[in-house]
Amino acid sequence: SSESCRSVLKxxxxxxxxxxxxLAELQPDCQPLTTPPKPTETLPADPWTPTSNLKxxxxxxxxxxxxxxxxxxxxxxxxxxxxxxxxVQEHLSGDEYEKSQPSRKEKSLGLLCHKFLxxxxxxxxxxxxxxxxxxxxxxxxxxxxRRIYDIVNVLESLHMVSRLAxxxxxWHGRHNLxxxxxxxxxxxxxxxxxQQIQMIKxxxxxxxxxxxxxxxxxxxxxxGSNKHSEMSFVELPGMEFRAASVNSRKDKSLRVMSQKFxxxxxxxxxxxxxxxxxxxxxxxxxxxxxxxxxxxxxxxxRLYDIANVxxxxxxxxxxxxxxxxxxxxxxxxxxxxxxPNTQDTKLERTSTTCPPPISESIPxxxxxxxxxxxxxxxxxxxxxxxxxxxVKSIEDxxxxxxxxxxxxxxxxxxxxxxxxxxxxxxxxVPAIAKHQLxxxxxKEKEMKVKLSRSALECHQSLPAAxxxxxxxxxxxxSQPPGVCPPGHxxxxxxMLPHPHCGVSYAIYLHPSQAPTLxxxxxxxxxxxxxxxxxxxxxxxxxxxxGRVTAEEGDSQLAPEDPTKSLTAKERSPxxxxxxxxxxxxxxxxxxxxxxxxxxRSEEEIPDTSLTFFPSGYLIPLTQCAHGSxxxxxxxxxxxxxxxxxxxxxxxAGVIPVTAPELKAVNIPAFQITPLNIMLSPPPIAxxxxxxxxxxxxxxxxxxxxxxxxxxxxxxxHIGLIPAGVQVxxxxxxxxxxxxxxxxxxxxxxxxxxxxxxxxxxxILQLPDRAGIPLQQGDHFLSPLQLxxxxxxxxxxxxxxxxxxxxxxxxxxxxxxxxxxxxxxxTLYIPQRKLEVSED
DNA sequence: TGATCCCGCCAACGT
DNA sequence: ACGTTGGCGGGATCA
Numbered sequence: 104s105s106e107s108c109r110s111v112l113k114x115x116x117x118x119x120x121x122x123x124x125x126l127a128e129l130q131p132d133c134q135p136l137t138t139p140p141k142p143t144e145t146l147p148a149d150p151w152t153p154t155s156n157l158k159x160x161x162x163x164x165x166x167x168x169x170x171x172x173x174x175x176x177x178x179x180x181x182x183x184x185x186x187x188x189x190x191v192q193e194h195l196s197g198d199e200y201e202k203s204q205p206s207r208k209e210k211s212l213g214l215l216c217h218k219f220l221x222x223x224x225x226x227x228x229x230x231x232x233x234x235x236x237x238x239x240x241x242x243x244x245x246x247x248x249r250r251i252y253d254i255v256n257v258l259e260s261l262h263m264v265s266r267l268a269x270x271x272x273x274w275h276g277r278h279n280l281x282x283x284x285x286x287x288x289x290x291x292x293x294x295x296x297x298q299q300i301q302m303i304k305x306x307x308x309x310x311x312x313x314x315x316x317x318x319x320x321x322x323x324x325x326x327g328s329n330k331h332s333e334m335s336f337v338e339l340p341g342m343e344f345r346a347a348s349v350n351s352r353k354d355k356s357l358r359v360m361s362q363k364f365x366x367x368x369x370x371x372x373x374x375x376x377x378x379x380x381x382x383x384x385x386x387x388x389x390x391x392x393x394x395x396x397x398x399x400x401x402x403x404x405r406l407y408d409i410a411n412v413x414x415x416x417x418x419x420x421x422x423x424x425x426x427x428x429x430x431x432x433x434x435x436x437x438x439x440x441x442x443p444n445t446q447d448t449k450l451e452r453t454s455t456t457c458p459p460p461i462s463e464s465i466p467x468x469x470x471x472x473x474x475x476x477x478x479x480x481x482x483x484x485x486x487x488x489x490x491x492x493x494v495k496s497i498e499d500x501x502x503x504x505x506x507x508x509x510x511x512x513x514x515x516x517x518x519x520x521x522x523x524x525x526x527x528x529x530x531x532v533p534a535i536a537k538h539q540l541x542x543x544x545x546k547e548k549e550m551k552v553k554l555s556r557s558a559l560e561c562h563q564s565l566p567a568a569x570x571x572x573x574x575x576x577x578x579x580x581s582q583p584p585g586v587c588p589p590g591h592x593x594x595x596x597x598m599l600p601h602p603h604c605g606v607s608y609a610i611y612l613h614p615s616q617a618p619t620l621x622x623x624x625x626x627x628x629x630x631x632x633x634x635x636x637x638x639x640x641x642x643x644x645x646x647x648x649g650r651v652t653a654e655e656g657d658s659q660l661a662p663e664d665p666t667k668s669l670t671a672k673e674r675s676p677x678x679x680x681x682x683x684x685x686x687x688x689x690x691x692x693x694x695x696x697x698x699x700x701x702x703r704s705e706e707e708i709p710d711t712s713l714t715f716f717p718s719g720y721l722i723p724l725t726q727c728a729h730g731s732x733x734x735x736x737x738x739x740x741x742x743x744x745x746x747x748x749x750x751x752x753x754x755a756g757v758i759p760v761t762a763p764e765l766k767a768v769n770i771p772a773f774q775i776t777p778l779n780i781m782l783s784p785p786p787i788a789x790x791x792x793x794x795x796x797x798x799x800x801x802x803x804x805x806x807x808x809x810x811x812x813x814x815x816x817x818x819x820h821i822g823l824i825p826a827g828v829q830v831x832x833x834x835x836x837x838x839x840x841x842x843x844x845x846x847x848x849x850x851x852x853x854x855x856x857x858x859x860x861x862x863x864x865x866i867l868q869l870p871d872r873a874g875i876p877l878q879q880g881d882h883f884l885s886p887l888q889l890x891x892x893x894x895x896x897x898x899x900x901x902x903x904x905x906x907x908x909x910x911x912x913x914x915x916x917x918x919x920x921x922x923x924x925x926x927x928x929t930l931y932i933p934q935r936k937l938e939v940s941e942d
Numbered sequence: 943t944g945a946t947c948c949c950g951c952c953a954a955c956g957t
Numbered sequence: 958a959c960g961t962t963g964g965c966g967g968g969a970t971c972a
Binding site: 207210211212247249250269378403404407408411432 | 945946947948949950956957
């Protein structure tokens with residue numbers, strides 16, 4: 104249909120190429136109807152010129168309405184409608200004229216994107232060669248080419264298109280989407296976005312209360328330092344086509360930003376990401392510290408651009424998260440759930456699934472060769488803006504290397520074999536795991552020492568460090584005992600030879616992943632596994648979960664999803680997905696360093712998850728088990744099983760935790776974040792112990808008094824508590840912010856243990872019973888403890904709760920409000936009210 | 943106002 | 958040298 108529209112003349116119009124002047128050219132007549140060539144410009148001066156008419160036409164009838172309509176339904180044919188409309192318009196009078204002007208909305212990128220998408224099928228058959236000529240599209244859509252780039256770049260990030268050559272792109276539609284999302288999710292996990300999100304939230308929280316600035320900074324720093332991936336564009340294995348000649352720059356921020364943005368959704372449990380956080384994380388990679396306002400602002404702008412496109416793709420939708428602070432713009436993932444099905448590895452290349460329309464599908468070999476080319480030197484560098492960065496990264500790498508005892512084993516160095524490699528990977532994994540393990544142990548020691556380092560590292564390291572010998576037994580056999588099954592293991596990085604640069608990648612084969620989500624699963628359990636750890640998830644959720652879930656979230660989510668999914672055009676079953684894509688590769692040559700880093704990180708990661716939790720707090724993770732159900736064969740299964748174990752009531756005392764359990768727990772720890780834990784002042788049964796003093800006094804001073812153990816305890820709790828939860832003004836916090844302050848306090852406190860440090864870093868560790876202070880902790884019983892919710896489960900549940908009500912396996916049966924339960928325990932966790940509202 | 947984000951300058955790149 | 962890409966941020970709109 105749209106085609107029909109196309110204007111005949113495109114050529115001349117070429118529009119925009121450069122700015123304005125062009126418009127004049129429009130020949131009014133040209134547009135026989137269809138596309139008016141560049142309507143836009145409009146010099147104010149000649150409103151009535153033919154051109155202007157065009158404009159008007161376009162803008163035509165109530166734009167708003169129109170836009171809405173369009174949005175609602177795709178609009179597709181919007182254009183035509185417009186045209187029709189304009190007829191109507193003609194009679195506009197002056198004032199109306201104003202109205203008629205193309206409202207901004209009409210020109211929105213989102214709308215434009217809809218139009219763009221309307222031109223191509225979601226699932227193009229291979230046969231048709233869908234290639235996109237930017238110029239044509241720009242003309243047809245009457246927009247500057249610049250705008251098309253914005254769209255295409257985002258689409259490219261999702262591998263919905265790929266660049267063939269100059270001005271030319273191949274349309275793949277959504278065939279690759281599943282793979283892409285899967286790949287992005289993995290990378291997101293690897294990057295620990297979950298934790299980062301938590302960290303940011305925590306920081307915000309702290310800042311609110313002006314808790315300790317110091318700490319914040321520290322956190323920030325650590326955060327910044329975290330290696331996470333530099334930006335590299337995530338490519339799909341099969342998709343690398345880009346013509347060697349063409350593809351030059353790989354990094355490209357918009358593309359990369361888009362991918363990262365998507366990653367955030369994929370790793371977040373409530374799948375809701377606020378722009379603010381997204382911007383911070385994206386910026387953060389390099390340096391958080393410079394809060395640089397303008398930079399932040401710019402980032403936000405870009406995110407809007409990306410969000411508009413993603414919205415058009417129906418992958419996300421705008422919502423508002425209302426917190427105490429106020430309402431913040433955010434987006435909710437409405438795209439398909441990403442199933443971490445790792446295993447498919449065996450598949451061959453995608454070709455089956457989606458053969459790239461164009462010839463492009465090249466056999467691996469060819470690809471390799473191509474890839475090689477690009478990798479060539481300087482270019483990469485060229486664009487790379489910050490040398491500094493490089494340096495940094497290098498250093499990091501170095502560090503990492505050092506620190507990391509074991510580098511992941513690189514398996515095949517040879518390039519081509521990828522294919523062959525894949526299959527192997529699986530097999531290899533175990534072996535690798537061992538290596539890692541070994542390495543880890545070493546690392547552990549180191550790590551401890553290093554704790555000071557970046558938080559992330561710390562996290563990572565810690566786990567390993569932890570003594571928890573116990574783990575072994577519990578853990579799945581396959582996994583190495585030392586390692587926490589959960590976190591780490593999941594990720595066993597396998598290095599794959601990378602065709603492209605010759606660089607090898609580490610691939611995560613995470614056994615766990617596979618099982619992980621089945622679908623929408625609430626995932627709680629699952630998700631965390633991979634990189635982030637359960638904890639991360641939990642923590643994250645908490646905030647959001649709070650209300651979001653319950654409220655709008657549920658309603659929306661559940662129902663919607665299905666719908667949406669359906670909505671999307673019928674998706675072809677394509678998903679076969681299985682292909683081996685797991686390998687993400689980074690194209691950038693430079694990245695090698697990064698790769699290294701990553702490895703490290705990966706390795707380390709495990710640790711993170713591990714954390715020790717000593718004591719007993721466990722938070723019940725029940726769900727895990729459930730989640731795992733079907734799919735889970737692998738390790739995960741094991742994990743899951745572990746998880747389900749769950750709870751101990753803190754109150755009760757500590758329950759011995761098994762290793763697995765620990766893991767589950769640990770995470771949360773990290774993110775203490777927002778903690779707004781409040782004691783509910785009036786909490787009902789305040790737990791027995793609540794010492795009024797603590798609560799009341801809330802003074803910091805009192806807090807300080809707490810023994811470190813107590814602190815730990817607190818922290819733990821905090822961790823437990825849904826991070827998300829913020830207590831607004833809760834009195835309690837105000838007085839003494841447990842969480843953050845606590846951290847501070849700890850420092851001061853006599854015992855600074857590693858743990859504490861860790862905690863400070865973000866990781867919360869539970870005091871190890873055995874070793875530590877807890878016992879010493881006289882205060883153990885301190886009110887805080889008391890405060891601990893008796894029923895951990897409840898808490899947990901809350902955490903876990905996934906938005907999609909049903910999904911939540913774990914969650915307690917509908918308790919709508921976690922709070923209540925909590926109240927039982929002394930600890931009152933204020934749930935932040937998050938409300939998600941749509942536009 | 944603050945949230946959105948269009949617009950298009952202009953630099954990095956490619957050819 | 959010129960065309961293509963696309964980073965970036967002013968400032969107009971919208972809500």
